[in-house]
Amino acid sequence: MTVLDHAAKTSPTETAALLRRRRHAAARRTAALVTLLAALLVGLLAVALTVDLKRVPLSEVAPAALGLRDGLADYVIFKIRMPRALTAVLAGALFGLSGVLYQRLIRNPLATPDIIGVSAGAGAGALTMLVLLPALPHGMTLAALAGAFAAVGVIHTLSRRRGTVDTYRVVLVGIGLSALFTSYHTYLFTLADDQDQATAMRWFVGSAAGADWTSVTILAWSLGACALGAVLLERPLSGLTLGDEMATGLGARVPLARTATLLLGAAAAALATSVVGPIAFVALISGPIAARLAGADRAGWLAAPVGAVLVLASDVIAQHAPVISPVPTGACTALIGAPYFVWLILRRTTGDPT
Amino acid sequence: MTTPALEARGISTGYGKSLIIDGLSLEIPAGQITALVGPNACGKSTLLKSIARLLPIAAGSVLLDGADVHALPTREVARRLGVLPQAPIAPESITVGDLVWRGRHPHRRLGQRRTAADDLVIAEALTATGTADLVDRPVDRLSGGQRQRVWIALALAQDTPTLLLDEPTTYLDIAHQIEVMDLLADLNEQTGKTIVLVSHDLNQAARYASTIVALRDGRIVRQGPPDQVLTAETVAEVFGLSALVVPHPRDGAPQIFPLGRRDLV
Known part of the structure; x- marks a missing residue:
């Protein structure tokens, strides 16, 4: 069907061939980026295991990492460094995933769980458990989920307008809510005894320190479940990026897809938060970095590996960088994230069309 | 009828x-x-x-x-049934090709990738709307007329x-x-x-x-x-509104010429 005269230049078959080439090129690019990020993760893992090793010979590192050694090598590599590094990787992936889910759903780069109070809600839940009922098994994980879901519920209820969710209001309500949770955190600190206070403080800035294989197991299951959820929600979510009406027109069940995405993103952020604390800004920056690398339409799949690289790199720097180390992991991610956050706000308010 | x-x-x-x-x-x-x-x-x-x-x-x-x-x-x-709402939203920096591909979503099974058949439907929609040359352009850089034709292309790709x-x-x-x-x-x-x-x-x-x-x-x-x-x-x-209705000189379709207060004195 040729309708406009000036459209007759290229035939549909030629255009289809061009589309196919673009599609294949994009797929190759995504595959290359995934490989690159995976290689980067392996490299960072090697650094995390070997840097500053004083009394374990390098030749012992690889076998010890697989749990094949005893004594000091086993303790340092298998019991401390390996779970810590894997925890950083998995938590980073969960943060990255949670951020990109919210950014696509709410259509606002600022609206990530760490900015709009969902992570703070998870923190409030987890911290309550940490201070009041530290003995309860999985108490922090469950309380973090409850806190995050409560935060999402409040944001969703307060941001509804005429049957849809006002995306601008989500950010404003969320930032307000975040402040509210922060004062609750402060209140909890005053209740805690000295030792709890130190633990709570370190956890609160966000750190992979103290992670063990239980943390790794929890996070691995969490990431698997959340990734599966993200695959199931991909189609309705890519419709929702065009607005509620267009999404409905394209056959998405909008209210269901929106609720499911909100809960999934909150769960991903909360599960990671319950283990490593609210590591700042990873959810915010992973998606945009992935979009820069792979193009806007394919960022969804890359945000998780980008988040993993960010947190593991930050954790290595936080532990081993000269002069400043050791600092909590969250202090390093904030160093990259905070300036980006400010830039994002400035760009939004000056009305730059890009 | x-x-x-x-x-x-x-x-x-x-x-x-x-x-x-x-x-x-x-x-x-x-x-x-x-x-x-x-x-x-x-x-x-x-x-x-x-x-x-x-x-x-x-x-x-x-x-x-x-x-x-x-x-x-x-x-x-x-x-x-395809719908083009009044103010659809184009995600930041999405290209024309990627946007029009969204029109195929209702025909896609869970997890199914884009096929050569999809490419052809998209290409036909782009050709029909005169937007085939814009495939690689970001939608947010198009003129209003181009953008509207791209949205219509999406609706056509929905087939x-x-x-x-x-x-x-x-x-x-x-x-x-x-x-x-x-x-x-x-x-x-x-x-x-x-x-x-x-x-x-x-x-x-x-x-x-x-x-x-x-x-x-x-x-x-x-x-x-x-x-x-x-x-x-x-x-x-x-x-x-008071109006003068005159047949169009070409095809006789009724054409409306509004009459204002000043015409009616």
Whole structure:
């Protein structure tokens, strides 16, 4: 069907061939980026295991990492460094995933769980458990989920307008809510005894320190479940990026897809938060970095590996960088994230069309 | 008349508690262009949205080829009925090709990748709308007219026998308006697509549509071919406007020349 005269230049078959080439090129690019990020993760893992090793010979590192050694090598590599590094990787992936889910759903780069109070809600839940009922098994994980879901519920209820969710209001309500949770955190600190206070403080800035294989197991299951959820929600979510009406027109069940995405993103952020604390800004920056690398339409799949690289790199720097180390992991991610956050706000308010 | 493509039976709908449309019935003829016209807030967009299941209806039913639109699985509806809302949102820096691909979503099974068959449908939609040269361009860098043609391309890629458009020419300059209307007319003529559009421009509606539905206060005042609906009496009744109605020198379609206070002294 040729309708406009000036459209007759290229035939549909030629255009289809061009589309196919673009599609294949994009797929190759995504595959290359995934490989690159995976290689980067392996490299960072090697650094995390070997840097500053004083009394374990390098030749012992690889076998010890697989749990094949005893004594000091086993303790340092298998019991401390390996779970810590894997925890950083998995938590980073969960943060990255949670951020990109919210950014696509709410259509606002600022609206990530760490900015709009969902992570703070998870923190409030987890911290309550940490201070009041530290003995309860999985108490922090469950309380973090409850806190995050409560935060999402409040944001969703307060941001509804005429049957849809006002995306601008989500950010404003969320930032307000975040402040509210922060004062609750402060209140909890005053209740805690000295030792709890130190633990709570370190956890609160966000750190992979103290992670063990239980943390790794929890996070691995969490990431698997959340990734599966993200695959199931991909189609309705890519419709929702065009607005509620267009999404409905394209056959998405909008209210269901929106609720499911909100809960999934909150769960991903909360599960990671319950283990490593609210590591700042990873959810915010992973998606945009992935979009820069792979193009806007394919960022969804890359945000998780980008988040993993960010947190593991930050954790290595936080532990081993000269002069400043050791600092909590969250202090390093904030160093990259905070300036980006400010830039994002400035760009939004000056009305730059890009 | 053949069986209607779409049929509203006693539908009531609105926002919140207030009903904008109360007990409206309407038949949309298959294979034709139908224009919904009327003053601001007359319910024409609301009607289009409730027909397209973008708005829930409080009462009545909407039938698409005899099946209830609001009861069918929404993806099933999406394979038969395309909608272009008034202000669709293009994600930041998405390319034209990637945006139009979204139109294939209702035809995609879970986790299914884009196939060569999809590429061809997308390419045909791009060619039909004259946007094939824009494939790699970011949508947010296009002109208003180009962007609107890209959105129509998305709706075409959806490959539905019926297409609903909410004010498809509103933000366009006059040349782009005509371009979009020509495109819709060609699509209707060449593929037999049923097209329903909300229009602000009575003169364009008169020339391009074969059925005009004139609404006021959520009611249909008159429905029929342009020369029967767009009379001075109906324009006065619907818009509260005095007008001179003159046949178009080319095809005789009724053309409206509004008469202001200064004409009437």
